[in-house]
Amino acid sequence: MRTIHELTAAFAKGEASPVGVAEDYLARIGALDDRLGAYLTVTRDDALAAARAAEARYRAKAPLGPLDGAPVALKDVFCTRGVRTTCGSRILERYVPPYDATLVERLKAAGAVILGKTNMDEFAMGSSTEHSAFQLTRNPWDLARVPGGSSGGSAAAVAGGLAAGAFGTDTGGSVRQPAAFCGVVGLKPTYGRISRYGLVAFASSLDHVAPFALDITDTALLLAATAGHDPLDATSVDAPVPDYVAALASGVKGLRVGVPDEYFGAGLDPEIDRAVRAAIDVLRDLGAAIERVSLPTTEYGVATYYVVAPAEASSNLARYDGVKYGLRVPGGKDLIDMVSRTRAAGFGPEVKRRVMLGTYALSAGYYDAYYGQAQKVRTLVRRDFEKAFARVDVLAAPTTPSVAFKHGEKSDPLAMYMNDVYTIPASMTGLPAISVPCGFNGSGLPIGLQLIGRPLDEATLLRVAHAYEQATPWRQRRPELS
Amino acid sequence: MISRQDVEHVARLARLALSDADLERMREQLNGILGYIDKLRALDTTGVEPTSHAVPLVNVMRDDATRPCLSPDEALANAPERSGQFFRVPKIIEE
Numbered sequence: 001m002r003t004i005h006e007l008t009a010a011f012a013k014g015e016a017s018p019v020g021v022a023e024d025y026l027a028r029i030g031a032l033d034d035r036l037g038a039y040l041t042v043t044r045d046d047a048l049a050a051a052r053a054a055e056a057r058y059r060a061k062a063p064l065g066p067l068d069g070a071p072v073a074l075k076d077v078f079c080t081r082g083v084r085t086t087c088g089s090r091i092l093e094r095y096v097p098p099y100d101a102t103l104v105e106r107l108k109a110a111g112a113v114i115l116g117k118t119n120m121d122e123f124a125m126g127s128s129t130e131h132s133a134f135q136l137t138r139n140p141w142d143l144a145r146v147p148g149g150s151s152g153g154s155a156a157a158v159a160g161g162l163a164a165g166a167f168g169t170d171t172g173g174s175v176r177q178p179a180a181f182c183g184v185v186g187l188k189p190t191y192g193r194i195s196r197y198g199l200v201a202f203a204s205s206l207d208h209v210a211p212f213a214l215d216i217t218d219t220a221l222l223l224a225a226t227a228g229h230d231p232l233d234a235t236s237v238d239a240p241v242p243d244y245v246a247a248l249a250s251g252v253k254g255l256r257v258g259v260p261d262e263y264f265g266a267g268l269d270p271e272i273d274r275a276v277r278a279a280i281d282v283l284r285d286l287g288a289a290i291e292r293v294s295l296p297t298t299e300y301g302v303a304t305y306y307v308v309a310p311a312e313a314s315s316n317l318a319r320y321d322g323v324k325y326g327l328r329v330p331g332g333k334d335l336i337d338m339v340s341r342t343r344a345a346g347f348g349p350e351v352k353r354r355v356m357l358g359t360y361a362l363s364a365g366y367y368d369a370y371y372g373q374a375q376k377v378r379t380l381v382r383r384d385f386e387k388a389f390a391r392v393d394v395l396a397a398p399t400t401p402s403v404a405f406k407h408g409e410k411s412d413p414l415a416m417y418m419n420d421v422y423t424i425p426a427s428m429t430g431l432p433a434i435s436v437p438c439g440f441n442g443s444g445l446p447i448g449l450q451l452i453g454r455p456l457d458e459a460t461l462l463r464v465a466h467a468y469e470q471a472t473p474w475r476q477r478r479p480e481l482s
Numbered sequence: 483m484i485s486r487q488d489v490e491h492v493a494r495l496a497r498l499a500l501s502d503a504d505l506e507r508m509r510e511q512l513n514g515i516l517g518y519i520d521k522l523r524a525l526d527t528t529g530v531e532p533t534s535h536a537v538p539l540v541n542v543m544r545d546d547a548t549r550p551c552l553s554p555d556e557a558l559a560n561a562p563e564r565s566g567q568f569f570r571v572p573k574i575i576e577e
Contacts, residue, residue: 430536
């Protein structure tokens with residue numbers, strides 16, 4: 001399994017061809033994806049056309065940059081011009097966007113070869129990809145287990161060698177958690193770092209576009225090619241994008257790493273506890289100063305999130321009305337009846353639950369008790385992090401309280417929500433956070449180390465993650481699929 | 483506790499035509515989730531300003547200038563039902 005930087009270096013030297021590599025990935029998808037279920041749509045013709053264009057550029061010694069010819073996958077939440085974009089939902093089953101998301105435009109401009117669109121929890125609501133309206137996705141390390149979610153298809157594609165890199169979205173952990181479950185890297189950048197234009201909205205103040213990769217160098221390359229201001233997204237941050245790859249080699253000597261007590265409490269799998277503490281010891285051995293810190297409002301994160309995210313979702317999903325695009329159930333007695341029947345038929349159970357929860361939390365009489373209070377708690381969560389970052393440069397913690405669970409294991413909605421306990425705080429504060437493989441449990445299932453950084457300081461996160469990755473053997477181990 | 487009447491009211495607001503069985507399951511599940519969320523009330527937030535967004539943002543302005551946009555045919559291409567250059571919906575106004 002080769003990384004993007006290995007592939008494009010081989011393209012530049014003429015040791016591999018973008019078309020040959022694209023064909024290899026498409027063949028592997030054809031051979032394995034029936035079992036894995038990572039892709040909803042494979043864009044074979046477009047991929048080969050893009051690969052041929054990349055090949056011509058390499059032959060002319062004029063590649064577009066370090067992603068030229070790189071085979072990547074996109075979560076089916078990003079609008080792709082002329083290519084069906086379902087968001088994992090029946091209500092968008094036949095939706096063909098008339099434009100590309102900014103992310104897609106930037107990837108195409110960088111020469112990336114888009115292999116297809118990956119499975120996801122419907123409207124990105126879930127932590128297992130089981131809420132997809134279309135299919136199950138399996139974890140490449142153990143096909144009986146979930147890949148995590150909501151970006152489970154993208155994570156499984158990268159882990160299984162069905163794409164060299166991928167993009168997903170992380171609203172409460174939807175890239176970091178599947179990255180941890182599938183043994184790959186997942187980086188949620190600072191809120192606004194990558195444009196949300198053309199991303200099907202779930203919770204607008206929490207949605208982050210985020211890459212998956214096999215290693216930190218690829219993660220830095222994917223971020224560098226897609227980050228930066230976009231006038232089409234009013235919340236996109238207008239700040240310079242540093243050279244992330246150049247910053248990788250600086251090491252961790254002199255950096256202060258905070259270890260938050262609240263991320264190692266009851267409910268954490270003891271094997272994960274041990275693996276993450278061992279990873280922190282590696283950082284200490286590499287020269288980082290380790291310090292205990294406290295984030296006391298951590299235990300309120302899940303409750304806060306499950307007010308704010310459903311509230312925003314209930315508003316965002318009001319657009320699915322059977323009029324402008326998407327499913328329509330005909331035969332209603334009037335407009336409201338048509339809309340209500342369409343939404344009942346088009347949305348799955350989890351989406352309905354969250355729309356109901358959000359509508360309730362925003363309704364007259366309950367607004368202050370739920371939404372108002374949650375927004376204030378969000379301020380308290382932010383203050384916790386500000387206090388911690390006055391003393392340390394990054395925080396180190398587990399990504400998830402458990403390893404990948406089995407399909408059907410978490411049928412109670414609340415049990416599923418609790419899986420996001422360690423990823424939600426960085427989502428609500430917009431802080432950059434990365435999940436890096438840090439070992440395996442006794443059954444050979446991957447474990448993720450989460451690093452959280454200061455706003456817009458992805459460079460330090462990547463630097464710490466890179467030092468750790470280079471000092472440990474985990475990225476050499478890949479799942480066996482054949 | 484959220485009552486059956488509350489659930490029916492919220493389903494109407496959310497434009498979801500739910501069956502009796504769905505409404506009952508929804509009532510149980512929402513009560514479970516809201517019971518958990520109620521822990522937020524234990525926190526004293528007197529004098530705490532709310533955060534609506536992760537990153538501080540003030541009004542974002544742009545020049546009031548035209549730029550390329552979708553053609554009517556592109557904009558209507560995904561419509562379940564259209565009539566000429568319009569989206570078609572069930573009749574709203576009585577004759």
